[in-house]
Amino acid sequence: LEALDVGAIREAFPILQREFNGEQLVYLDNAATTQTPDPVIDAMSDYYREYNANVHRGIHHLSQEASIAYEEAHDRVAEFIGASGGREEIVFTKNTTEAENLVAYAWGLNELGPGDEIVLTEMEHHASLVTWQQIGKRTGAEVKYIRIDDDGRLDMDHAADLITDDTAMVSAVHVSNTLGTVNPVSDLVDIAHDHDALAFIDGAQAVPNRPVDVEAIDADFYAFSGHKMAGPTGIGVLYGKKAVLEAMQPYLYGGDMITKVTYEESTWNDLPWKFEAGTPQIAEAVGLVAAIDYLEDIGMDRIEAHEQELARYAYEQLGAEPDVEIYGPEPGPDRGGLVGFNLEGVHAHDLASIMNDHAVAIRAGDHCTQPLHDKLGVAASARASFYVYNTTAEIDELAVAIDNARQLFA
Numbered sequence: 001l002e003a004l005d006v007g008a009i010r011e012a013f014p015i016l017q018r019e020f021n022g023e024q025l026v027y028l029d030n031a032a033t034t035q036t037p038d039p040v041i042d043a044m045s046d047y048y049r050e051y052n053a054n055v056h057r058g059i060h061h062l063s064q065e066a067s068i069a070y071e072e073a074h075d076r077v078a079e080f081i082g083a084s085g086g087r088e089e090i091v092f093t094k095n096t097t098e099a100e101n102l103v104a105y106a107w108g109l110n111e112l113g114p115g116d117e118i119v120l121t122e123m124e125h126h127a128s129l130v131t132w133q134q135i136g137k138r139t140g141a142e143v144k145y146i147r148i149d150d151d152g153r154l155d156m157d158h159a160a161d162l163i164t165d166d167t168a169m170v171s172a173v174h175v176s177n178t179l180g181t182v183n184p185v186s187d188l189v190d191i192a193h194d195h196d197a198l199a200f201i202d203g204a205q206a207v208p209n210r211p212v213d214v215e216a217i218d219a220d221f222y223a224f225s226g227h228k229m230a231g232p233t234g235i236g237v238l239y240g241k242k243a244v245l246e247a248m249q250p251y252l253y254g255g256d257m258i259t260k261v262t263y264e265e266s267t268w269n270d271l272p273w274k275f276e277a278g279t280p281q282i283a284e285a286v287g288l289v290a291a292i293d294y295l296e297d298i299g300m301d302r303i304e305a306h307e308q309e310l311a312r313y314a315y316e317q318l319g320a321e322p323d324v325e326i327y328g329p330e331p332g333p334d335r336g337g338l339v340g341f342n343l344e345g346v347h348a349h350d351l352a353s354i355m356n357d358h359a360v361a362i363r364a365g366d367h368c369t370q371p372l373h374d375k376l377g378v379a380a381s382a383r384a385s386f387y388v389y390n391t392t393a394e395i396d397e398l399a400v401a402i403d404n405a406r407q408l409f410a
């Protein structure tokens with residue numbers, strides 16, 4: 001695969017030229033949110049400048065142009081993730097978190113009860129873990145967790161034991177935002193389906209960074225966020241198999257999601273509009289399409305290879321020192337484009353603060369995976385996460401900043 005022309009890519013991200021304390025920004029917090037390239041910003045500006053209008057309702061030209069752009073954005077997303085059912089299988093949400101909640105409320109609350117089981121993994125993000133934990137409390141369904149082994153991989157033998165005919169839903173993260181672990185989601189979905197359970201895959205750290213084919217995975221639901229894939233905040237995607245979405249009740253009620261309303265009754269709109277109540281995030285849908293075009297122009301397989309190379313380099317550079325503990329699998333196909341770690345004797349927050357003194361932006365904290373950190377036996381971790389505009393030279397900067405922290409706290 002031809003390596004990325006990172007220099008050319010960086011020109012589309014003026015923010016990367018920013019300096020702090022006289023040092024150029026080194027942005028390594030892409031698992032939290034990625035930066036936004038000019039083509040995405042321009043597409044959204046063009047929308048507001050040239051065809052801003054409300055959708056689905058208007059008779060006038062502007063509304064027709066905005067409606068076409070908004071509706072076709074669903075088609076583009078379906079094409080990007082291999083959803084052959086097209087727009088009917090693509091629901092726009094605010095983010096991945098809302099997508100998880102939509103399924104938990106619209107399916108879980110109506111379908112789950114005492115005796116049912118929800119199977120998660122120990123590495124789930126709070127967007128999944130807290131959501132299903134609370135739905136379990138409200139419905140009487142029991143939540144169980146697939147163990148992870150010492151190097152942060154899923155224990156698939158445990159998965160096979162834990163998922164039974166009492167399992168109604170398996171919800172798992174595709175790529176862990178804390179460990180970097182790439183989970184065997186197709187195998188998990190197969191086990192769920194062997195027991196007639198539904199499968200929800202959280203793809204927030206996968207869709208931006210690698211080719212994803214939802215039908216090859218065969219998930220019943222798959223979710224991700226625009227802001228983690230060079231797109232805008234305020235838009236996420238819930239993919240759902242058409243038959244599964246058809247059988248579900250709406251999640252939010254109001255305009256657009258209806259067909260007929262009387263004082264006594266209401267009937268629902270077709271998919272996906274049944275799940276999109278009120279005025280949607282139109283500019284963000286335009287921005288998401290521009291982000292998909294931008295990423296596909298680079299090539300998702302090239303992006304994956306670039307991030308694998310950076311993760312390997314970071315793992316080797318940071319791991320070379322005995323006082324750095326790195327979480328998750330060794331570099332390779334089982335690790336995505338991020339490295340979570342701790343420097344012995346230095347709290348992750350202090351480390352990130354020293355990084356910040358050198359304009360190096362990493363994440364420190366629990367990364368919305370507190371139970372996982374409890375299992376790791378640490379209150380917090382630091383995390384460097386990579387994207388298309390990062391370089392090995394920036395990882396060298398990170399290593400220098402870590403060494404500064406090491407000296408400071410020696």
Ligand SMILES: Cc1ncc(COP(=O)(O)O)c(CN[C@@H](CS)C(=O)O)c1O
Nearest residue numbers: 031032095096097125127177204225368
């Ligand atoms: C695996 C996974 N699943 C769900 C989410 C939520 O994405 P939202 O767009 O915020 O809804 C995230 C976002 N994780 C950010 C914020 S905690 C991180 O720094 O790791 C995620 O990584």
